[in-house]
Amino acid sequence: MVISPIELGADIVIHSLTKFINGASDAVGGVVCADEEFITAMLDVNNGAGMLLGPVMDPYQSCLVY
Numbered sequence: 001m002v003i004s005p006i007e008l009g010a011d012i013v014i015h016s017l018t019k020f021i022n023g024a025s026d027a028v029g030g031v032v033c034a035d036e037e038f039i040t041a042m043l044d045v046n047n048g049a050g051m052l053l054g055p056v057m058d059p060y061q062s063c064l065v066y
Contacts, residue, residue, distance in 0.1 A: 006033070011034060011035070011038075012032065012033070012034045012038065013032075013033040013034070014030060014031070014032055014033075015030060015031040015033070016030055017029035017030055017031060017065050018030070026064050027057075027061045027064035027065050028061070029057050029061060029065060
């Protein structure tokens with residue numbers, strides 16, 4: 001069953017790249033989908049949570065997720 005949480009009214013959607021999208025267990029990662037205001041606040045250099053959690057995958061891990 002395919003569900004679109006945004007269409008059902010969710011403000012933030014988190015996807016696992018490890019199993020759901022990649023399927024091969026050779027990369028570890030995740031995706032946060034939200035409106036632009038939330039993502040911008042999360043990536044704030046001074047006090048954003050995304051800067052503490054690592055907002056960007058390295059090139060090798062990125063190429064493993066296809």
